[in-house]
Each structure stands twice: as structure tokens, then as C-alpha cells.
Amino acid sequence: MTASELVALPAKEVLKRFKQKTLTPSDYLTACLSHIEQVNPQINALTAMDSDAAVKAAELATMRYAKGQPIGPLDGLPIGVKDLQDTKGLLTTHGSQRGRAYVPDADMPLVARLRAAGAIVLAKTNVPEMGAGGNSRNPVWGATANPFDANKLAGGSSGGSAAALAANLLPMCTGSDTGGSLRLPAALCGVPGYRPSVDVIAHPTRPVGWSGISVLGPMVRTIDDLLLMLDICQNADANDPLSIPAKAGRFGDITPRDLSGLRVGYSEDFGGAAVDQGIRETFKARVAHLAPHVKACVAVDMNLGDMDRVFDILRAESFVAAFDKGVQDTPEDFGPHIIENVELGQTFSLADRAWAHLEQTRILRKFNALMTEFDVILMPTVPVSPFEWTTSHPEMIDGTKMDIYYRWLALTYRGSLMGGPSITLPAGRDHHDMPFGLQLLGAVRGDEALLSIAKSVETLFAASPETARPVPDLQNIPPTQTDLRAFVTHPPIFKTDQGDESLALSTAV
Known part of the structure; x- marks a missing residue:
């Protein structure tokens, strides 16, 4: 070898x-x-x-x-x-x-x-x-x-x-x-x-x-490796009040899910997020590839609430907690993104914070109700093909202006609000011949079930050149x-x- x-x-x-x-x-x-x-x-x-x-x-x-x-x-x-x-x-x-x-x-x-x-x-x-x-x-x-x-x-x-x-x-x-x-x-x-x-x-x-x-x-690089690592990393810590004690072998014994009984919901844009048309077409092709192998594959409305504003407030809250004093004392030590997040946090009131936590709870409950009808929700992971690294972030996606530098991450951060598991699987290449990721959302605390589904989808996609994990040509990386x-x-x-x-x-x- x-x-x-x-x-x-x-x-x-x-x-x-x-x-x-x-x-x-x-x-x-x-x-x-x-x-x-x-x-x-x-x-x-x-x-x-x-x-x-x-x-x-x-x-x-x-x-x-x-x-x-x-x-x-x-x-x-x-x-x-x-x-x-x-x-x-x-x-x-x-x-x-x-x-x-x-x-x-x-x-x-x-x-x-x-x-x-x-x-x-x-x-x-x-x-x-x-x-x-x-x-x-x-x-x-x-x-x-x-x-x-x-x-x-x-x-x-x-x-x-x-x-x-x-x-x-x-x-x-x-x-x-x-x-x-x-x-x-x-x-x-x-x-x-x-x-x-x-x-x-x-x-x-x-x-x-x-x-x-x-x-x-x-x-x-593989779901089997992910399960191995996750089984080792799971743990509780007294300084993290949200963590729970590890259960030996919790992730090591996961077997692939029989896709024939799977109820799949899918959304191209997670409730209206801006997504490039080429990415939408690639996503639809991946859904079409999966659909014949599952019990049901249905488009769902993922507009669960004012997810962007909730995330803005919760994220800004953590940045103020972490960096407010440092930014005040030595602003020259921080780049514009850190300062921008702290300044955004300072514009929110206690009433804004209370609203964000209430809305986050409403979003969670709507998602929980949706997950009584489906085993997994599919969507794209990223709304655009990889762009030049010299550009901080896309300013416009499919005609929609990004109002803050992280808005292009809406397809992923909206899923963070529920606190449940989500995974991206490599699923071939997009319209620009770059890697395409298929995102799967599972029920809250449904890690084992989602990972079981991910194992099966990984196997299915690996069998086709169109959907298999892409591999870079490391001898000829465009410089x-x-x-x-x-x-x-x-x-x-x-x-x-x-x-x-x-x-x-x-x-x-």
C-alpha cells in the first residue's frame, strides 16, 4: 500500500x-x-x-x-x-x-x-x-x-x-x-x-x-468513525449543567436504519432562507435519488417562527458575555466581526432577551410537533457553492442582500435553535463541481435514530458516482x-x- x-x-x-x-x-x-x-x-x-x-x-x-x-x-x-x-x-x-x-x-x-x-x-x-x-x-x-x-x-x-x-x-x-x-x-x-x-x-x-x-x-470521513469518536467524547461535566452522564456503547452499537419504512420531510430553504438556484437544483436531485428507497418523501414548511432574530439575540448574548470587557479595554486586539457582534448585543434589551427565549421555545414546540410526522428532515447544508477565501462572506444570495456577515449560514443556525442533532453528509458535487452537503435534522435527543439513518444514507449514496463522497485530486489542487x-x-x-x-x-x- x-x-x-x-x-x-x-x-x-x-x-x-x-x-x-x-x-x-x-x-x-x-x-x-x-x-x-x-x-x-x-x-x-x-x-x-x-x-x-x-x-x-x-x-x-x-x-x-x-x-x-x-x-x-x-x-x-x-x-x-x-x-x-x-x-x-x-x-x-x-x-x-x-x-x-x-x-x-x-x-x-x-x-x-x-x-x-x-x-x-x-x-x-x-x-x-x-x-x-x-x-x-x-x-x-x-x-x-x-x-x-x-x-x-x-x-x-x-x-x-x-x-x-x-x-x-x-x-x-x-x-x-x-x-x-x-x-x-x-x-x-x-x-x-x-x-x-x-x-x-x-x-x-x-x-x-x-x-x-x-x-x-x-x-x-465516515459515519463509522464518527460513531467511534462520539462514543468516546460523550460525557457529563459539573460545569456544564446541560450535559448528561455517558452511557457506555451508546453510539458503538448503532446499526443502519431500514430506509423502506422511513418518513422523510424536505425543505429547499428552511423556511425561506436565501439559497442559490444551482444549489436548489442539486438538492432536488439528491432528494429524487433518495425518494424511491423510502416510505414517504414530502415537502414541508419549515417556517417555524422568527428564527433569524432569535439567533441574532442569543448569539450576541454569548459574544457580550465573552468579549465585552476585552473589547472595551483593548478594542485594537479584536477584528471587526468580534466588535460587530458585541455592539449588536449591546443594542438588545432585557425585553428582547425574554422575547428570544420565548420564541425559541415556541420554535422548539413547533419542530417537535413536526417530528411526530417525520423521522428526518432534509435540506441543503450551505446555500452557495464554495467561493473565494479572500471574500469574508457572500453579500448577496439569489437576489437577497445579507444584512449581517453570518446570515448566509441560516440553513444551519436555524437548526441550532432546537438543541437537537443534525448532520451533513457528503453527497457528490454541486453545479460548480465542488462538494455538496446534504443536511439531515433529527428529533430532539434523537441522536441514535438520526445516526442510524445517516449510516443508511451514506451507504446508499456511496453506491452511485453522482452522490458518493467526492475526493480531491491532491496531486493537482488548483493553486x-x-x-x-x-x-x-x-x-x-x-x-x-x-x-x-x-x-x-x-x-x-
Whole structure:
């Protein structure tokens, strides 16, 4: 097997070969590092790395497998961690000049669980500044490009993770999602991205602990790998009042759903969001591909309420909680998106906040009623094909002006309001020959049921060239016309520093 074939293997296959002693963690890591050296400069998905520590960790894992004594289900597997998430001893900048020398002295709980399972934290993955926005570029590391075309964006805020997976740099990465940070870049790069129900993975660094719009989640290349990672990451934490205790094997035993009895609802635009006509046509083709295999496939009205204003208020609330003091004290430390969100939050009153929580509850109850009629709701994940990464966001979609920079994420952030699970699956290519993501929404706390459906849809789509997961030609990535580090104004400082407490949060999108 060639090195390029080796790094393209799913995580479960790699781990299987470790156990069979047909592949060692050291040899696999060597292949990954060589591949990263060749490809990462073209897409800038990985930021801070600790190759020396990873090599040593892989050597220890190799010895454990030789003795038949792996320390956990991920022993020896190199992973990437989103640069909003603290990693002990590894530079964690949050894409902000305020964190360009910040080296945490402890892992965040999600990372700690993965490391305890044997995973080797090799690298951090790129993000927008403080996770604000759907384009992963920042003043510390620059921009992340799409592996299908380095002139296009990879999405955000988990853009580095999505691009790293699509380019086979790593087999498993972490992400987080408020308004689409897992789903958006996964769709744009052609990999699965899962937003679990709010109680599945403890998120004790959430700025507003009782608000469930921000969650943590896995990013991988297959649903089987997603289930493996999710089973390890599920947990409770006293500092996250919304989390619940893990149930051993909760996600490891999920089997594919029989599609013949499936009741499918679908919407092209999630209640009237702006969607490009080419994306609508691609979506309709995917629905038509699925329809003959299910019991029912019916168009549904997803206008559940004033979802945009609710999200504006709840999101702004978390930005004020996280960044208000910093913006007031040192506004020069923050980019325009952070300042814009804080200023928006300051325009809302207590009455606005009360209305938003009431409306969010009404939206949830309407969605719950809808889900008594359907097993899953389908829609596009992203309203446009990937555009140039030099553009922050689309200003116009299908004749509709975007009134704020994140409005183009309405297809994903509207689903965040219910607190339930949603997943994007790679489903072929769109009208511009770029990856197309199909979004599936499940019932609140219906994670197992949604993932069972996702396994079946993944299998069905993989059987057809039109709908199978697209794979980039990594030997011929169209090169970017603009230096990916052109936006760097405050490069990272590689030294140990205690950093600022205000960085201990994971705001996303």
C-alpha cells in the first residue's frame, strides 16, 4: 500500500491494522507527517504542531501494541484539535493576536477524553478569529483553503479540521458548532460533520453555561468513525449543567436504519432562507435519488417562527458575555466581526432577551410537533457553492442582500435553535463541481435514530458516482492566486505563556 493510500484509510481501519500488527503507529505517523509536509502548505489547514512529542507517543503506542496492551480504543491515532480548544503544552491561539503565545497547562475535557483513549494530539486546526464567521482566516495563521480548489474557502469555524480530513492529513479532528461551524465546513470540503444534541458532549467552556446553542462535536470521513469518536467524547461535566452522564456503547452499537419504512420531510430553504438556484437544483436531485428507497418523501414548511432574530439575540448574548470587557479595554486586539457582534448585543434589551427565549421555545414546540410526522428532515447544508477565501462572506444570495456577515449560514443556525442533532453528509458535487452537503435534522435527543439513518444514507449514496463522497485530486489542487498568509498581521509566538483567562472559551460562528 502506498503512503497516499495509507493516509486515506478510515480511522477504524487504521486502528484495526494496529491491533493486527500489520501497521504500527510509528509507521502510520511517519506517513501522515510526510503527507502533511507535502499538502498542508497548499491549504494551511494545520497550525501549531508538536511532531517530536507525537513521534515519541507513537513509539510508545507501537510498543504497547507489540505486547497486545493498547491503552484505549484510539491508542496511537494522530488527531487534530480545533484551535479554539485548549491543548496542554500546545499553542492554542483561538486565531487571535491575544492568544498568539498562549500555551495551556491543561486540556479541555473533550481533548482530555480523546487523549485518555490513546489519541495523539499532533496538531491544531485553523479557525476564524475567535471562531467568528464561516471563513477560517485570522491574523495569526492566515487562511485555510479548500482541498478541491485552493482559491476557495474551506468554511468555518471548523475549517481547518474539515480541510485536514478531506486532504487526508489526519483521520480524526475535533470541531464545535453554534451556527454551523461543524456542518458548514464539512459540507464545503466533502466530509461528514455532526452537531450532537446539546446534552451529549460536555461543553464546560461555553461562555453562557445555560445556553445550548454552542456544542462540541466530531469530524471524520465516515459515519463509522464518527460513531467511534462520539462514543468516546460523550460525557457529563459539573460545569456544564446541560450535559448528561455517558452511557457506555451508546453510539458503538448503532446499526443502519431500514430506509423502506422511513418518513422523510424536505425543505429547499428552511423556511425561506436565501439559497442559490444551482444549489436548489442539486438538492432536488439528491432528494429524487433518495425518494424511491423510502416510505414517504414530502415537502414541508419549515417556517417555524422568527428564527433569524432569535439567533441574532442569543448569539450576541454569548459574544457580550465573552468579549465585552476585552473589547472595551483593548478594542485594537479584536477584528471587526468580534466588535460587530458585541455592539449588536449591546443594542438588545432585557425585553428582547425574554422575547428570544420565548420564541425559541415556541420554535422548539413547533419542530417537535413536526417530528411526530417525520423521522428526518432534509435540506441543503450551505446555500452557495464554495467561493473565494479572500471574500469574508457572500453579500448577496439569489437576489437577497445579507444584512449581517453570518446570515448566509441560516440553513444551519436555524437548526441550532432546537438543541437537537443534525448532520451533513457528503453527497457528490454541486453545479460548480465542488462538494455538496446534504443536511439531515433529527428529533430532539434523537441522536441514535438520526445516526442510524445517516449510516443508511451514506451507504446508499456511496453506491452511485453522482452522490458518493467526492475526493480531491491532491496531486493537482488548483493553486491559490493569493498567499494564504496574506492576512497575517500578528504571527504566532512559540513560547510557553499562561495566556489570558478570557481565552478559555469556545465560541463558534
